[in-house]
Amino acid sequence: MWRLALPIDDESIIQMCLELNREDPGPRPVPREYTQNTLKQLRAESVRGRAVVLDLLGKVEGYALLMSFWSNEMGGEVCYIDELFVMPEKRGQGHGRTLIKTLLSPNNLWPHRPVAIELEVTPTNLRARELYTALGFMPVKNSHMRIRF
Numbered sequence: 001m002w003r004l005a006l007p008i009d010d011e012s013i014i015q016m017c018l019e020l021n022r023e024d025p026g027p028r029p030v031p032r033e034y035t036q037n038t039l040k041q042l043r044a045e046s047v048r049g050r051a052v053v054l055d056l057l058g059k060v061e062g063y064a065l066l067m068s069f070w071s072n073e074m075g076g077e078v079c080y081i082d083e084l085f086v087m088p089e090k091r092g093q094g095h096g097r098t099l100i101k102t103l104l105s106p107n108n109l110w111p112h113r114p115v116a117i118e119l120e121v122t123p124t125n126l127r128a129r130e131l132y133t134a135l136g137f138m139p140v141k142n143s144h145m146r147i148r149f
Helices: 007-023 032-045 095-103 128-132
Strands: 002-004 048-056 059-071 076-085 116-119
Touching: 002 095, 007 032, 007 048, 007 059, 007 076, 032 048, 032 095, 048 076, 048 095, 059 095, 095 128
Parallel strands: 076 116
Antiparallel strands: 002 048, 048 059, 059 076
16 A cells, blocks of 8 residues: 655656646646655655655555654644645545555654644645545644745
8 A cells, every 4th residue: 555655666756746736736837856856855864754655556556745844832743745646546445544544653654643644735626625624634723824935
């Protein structure tokens, strides 16, 4: 099912990231170099987070970029799901739910139980919003703000 990504998975992750950004574009395109650098950094500094893939019968059918940050407000480490993508033909089969539940217990995907799991979801992505709500995710009080350099 879900496992840590290996260097051999990088091209599949990059292609799925490009597909994710075609399906749900952000304010700027995400060039393949960003994803290559992210994968490189996560392998070099695992304290930053992990890249994981959905491996079904030896074929990569999804990926997630899991980032770590410490929250004083919450009193511990937060696992932030920066990106989560499952190939369209494999959606609705419980793979996203399995990933979230797996992150709640110590395992090879995440070293210990986080105090929270956070993610962003596009307001129009009703299918994902329904999944996250069913799993107990709730909107937070504060809005994200960003300055980009």
